[in-house]
Amino acid sequence: MNLAVNDLSLLFAGMLVIVALLISYKEKLGFTKDIIISVCRAIIQLVLVGYLLKYVFQLDNVILTIVMAGIIIVNAALNAGKRSNHLKNGFWISLLAISCSTGVTIGVLVLSGAIRFIPSQIIPISGMIASNSMIAIGLCYRNMDSLFHDQRQAVLEKLALGADIKLASRSIVRASIRTGMAPTIDSAKTVGIVSLPGMMSGLIFAGVDPVHAIKYQIMVTFMLLSATSIGSVIATYLAYKEYYNERKQLIL
Structure with a gap:
């Protein structure tokens, strides 16, 4: 059976980030802002790279x-x-x-x-x-x-x-x-x-x-x-x- 990842499953998986945020907040690690920024950057970068690679793979140059x-x-x-x-x-x-x-x-x-x-x-x-x-x-x-x-x-x-x-x-x-x-x-x-x-x-x-x-x-x-x-x-x-x-x- 192949792995199926849809938008809803990604949304639920994203809730795991809350665990890291809670630990950072509870332990006063000061990583809350960094975690949010890094997650947002990762999503944006991966989406852009994904579409870019799709284009490059289709072009096959x-x-x-x-x-x-x-x-x-x-x-x-x-x-x-x-x-x-x-x-x-x-x-x-x-x-x-x-x-x-x-x-x-x-x-x-x-x-x-x-x-x-x-x-x-x-x-x-x-x-x-x-x-x-x-x-x-x-x-x-x-x-x-x-x-x-x-x-x-x-x-x-x-x-x-x-x-x-x-x-x-x-x-x-x-x-x-x-x-x-x-x-x-x-x-x-x-x-x-x-x-x-x-x-x-x-x-x-x-x-x-x-x-x-x-x-x-x-x-x-x-x-x-x-x-x-x-x-x-x-x-x-x-x-x-x-x-x-x-x-x-x-x-x-």
């Missing part, structure tokens, strides 16, 4: 598909770049990292025949890859900021002893990459046991055989591991150099 994927990547890079407090080129580094992770992963999937280069598959997959890369890169930036601050003296001592900036930053770079990849790896460990991810659940709701839904989820797990790995490595290895000036001195 290669150029428009690439443009839509590009818009997703640019927005992901903008959000990731905002999490880099000490990077002058945070946006450009993030854009390159997310573009590479998305391009390589989608390229492999298309060439292997796992997906086709059509809007209904490329655009959602691009969104999944870019959003996960964005989160991973943001974690890398935050961890790098913290470690360069906490380990400043150790880095200066390595530089004083003749180490180049790559050697002096190696432990920080590795720790930051691990931090960026950790959530995706932890998620892969518990998928199917603790959680049934959105794509798999959505396919099952739509009436797809659970065995086929699992195959798609395995593909998603593989692609997200690839994307977060590529994005974290590229972003971190480019970003750590921003903590040094042209004379290879640590600047904080």
Whole structure:
């Protein structure tokens, strides 16, 4: 039986938001206004995106598909770049990292025949890859900021002893990459046991055989591991150099 969602069922489901509002009000969390604004924004954004995607899917144009994927990547890079407090080129580094992770992963999937280069598959997959890369890169930036601050003296001592900036930053770079990849790896460990991810659940709701839904989820797990790995490595290895000036001195 397929999942049927109508306006009335959505209205009743929307009443669940009242639970969050009541908790915020009772516990004096100060989230009441934020919850209302976020819910309204989500509804407006999703409705607009829904109609836009319907048009794009019907048009089935290669150029428009690439443009839509590009818009997703640019927005992901903008959000990731905002999490880099000490990077002058945070946006450009993030854009390159997310573009590479998305391009390589989608390229492999298309060439292997796992997906086709059509809007209904490329655009959602691009969104999944870019959003996960964005989160991973943001974690890398935050961890790098913290470690360069906490380990400043150790880095200066390595530089004083003749180490180049790559050697002096190696432990920080590795720790930051691990931090960026950790959530995706932890998620892969518990998928199917603790959680049934959105794509798999959505396919099952739509009436797809659970065995086929699992195959798609395995593909998603593989692609997200690839994307977060590529994005974290590229972003971190480019970003750590921003903590040094042209004379290879640590600047904080």
